[in-house]
Amino acid sequence: MPTVSVRIGDDEKAELDEVAALLEQDRSTTMRQALREGIETLRTRHAVERYQSDDVSVNQAARLAGVSIAEWLEIAHDRGLTTQLDETELSFDAERAREL
Template sequence: MPSISARISDDDEVELEAVIELLDEDKSTVIRKALSEGLASLRRRVAIERYQSGDISVNQAARLAGVSIAEWLEIAREHNLTSQLSPDDLDADAAAAREL
């Protein structure tokens, strides 16, 4: 497993120590979990922003977010996103769904 090194602020160090205590886990495990959850959150946020602006289709948003189309539709519903789909997008998304 590769290792990384990063500098963090004093406030982040305090927060990290608090979460370590809360989870009762070692520092490396907590950092790995935080990184994994943070990266997934960032992917979803970018997918939401790009879908909302009409830059990407449902299928593309799901792939960008790293989730299934069904999961993406739930995310879109939770964020009250309106459909940005054209008839061509619907055809492309249906074709992609058939390939799954």
């Protein structure tokens, strides 16, 4: 497993240690979990922004978020997003979803 180093401030280290204790796990495990969840959040936020600005289709947004189309549609529904797509694009995305 590769090693990655990052410098954090005293406040962030204290918070990390507090969360690690709360979750009853070591600091490294907590950092890996936070990184994994943070990356997921960043990918989803980026996909939402691109989708809302009409830059990407449902299929493309799902890819950006790193989720299936069904999972993307659930995310979009939970966030109250409406489609920016015309009928042709929706048909294409529906066909792609059937292929999965």
